Amino acid sequence: MTSQRIHLSPPHMSGQEQLYVREAFDSNWIAPVGPHVTAFEQEFCQVTGAPFAVAVSSGTAALHLSMILTGVGPGDEVLVSTLTFAASVNPIIYVGARPVFIDSERTSWNMDPNLLAEAIEKRVKAGRPPKAVVVVQLYGQSANLDPIMELCGRYNIPIIEDAAEALGATYKGKTPGTFGLFGIYSFNGNKIITTSGGGMLVTANGELAAHARKLATQARDDAPHYQHSEIGYNYRLSNVLAGIGRGQLAVLEERVQARRRNFEFYRQALSDLPGIEFQPEAPWGRHTRWLTCITIDPDEFGVDRETVRLALEAANIEARPVWKPMHLQPVFQGYESVGGLVAEDLFERGLCLPSGSNLTEAELSRVVETIVKCHRQVTG
């Protein structure tokens, strides 16, 4: 294969990052914590509207801290979207709690508020309300937050928003991740902006933010000597990586526009093919199209999702199946699932197409031609 590989969602630097990184080197702020970390947090608050932000080493670390600060512990149940990445669920296990998986709705592919209501009401009636709900916002799109917040508000159940994939999206004009008790974001290498690795915890509660900052830096008490009254973690983002984050955050809006243009290109080129549908853009806000995801109906299209994925791979193009639902994961067998057929269907038929903000039109055309060829080969 001579053509260059097209990746699913590679990093896209603006050039500004290096200036911030150089500043960190010039001032010898290489250690974690430093002026870039503070500035990155402040700028993140401005962009998202979050009152407080704590920069950490990964989105997973941010989720772990939110579990601890919500008081989730052994024996508790936490309701979480089944259609997601394992990192949404692992922190529930870290603190000894049990996940209960909630299926998706078709409108957004995110948590179905009706199934969530069913799961919550059943538990409230039994006198064992869930300790928290983790709402995931998939592929750049907010979940249907109003009914979820109304429901959780009624029973006083804290919401943790896993907005790792949804930075730049909106829900009724506001940023998903800023509605719950906590919201988390990821700056992993494949996300819409990246620090190579990193994450952010946001909250409207200043005391919780301060506590998160303390837990993330080994939980040192305010004393001249090393004194600890609780278990801490080494989860703070480094000052060097925060510099990269500042450069990336400055171009977030451009990145959203570029990814939405990718989606528009795919939509125009592929939506006339029989059996191809796109993840819908729900009416409540802006989808960033972090990833453009399609579903392929094999009866109508002629071949199935996996055949298309392998054809793309043979053309040196990276595409990925939609997340394998958590209730189907070997590691999570034995935990309850409320529904699950929608997520299973999206996994069976769903494919994430190359969606990087640095894709060229020639590369987008290569993806489209490969998919069209799959269809033509069987229909003649």
Ligand SMILES: *Cc1c(COP(=O)(O)O)cnc(C)c1O
């Ligand atoms: C990427 C991702 C995470 C984890 O973020 P990291 O920074 O890689 O730890 C969590 N949840 C979802 C939905 C993600 O896509």
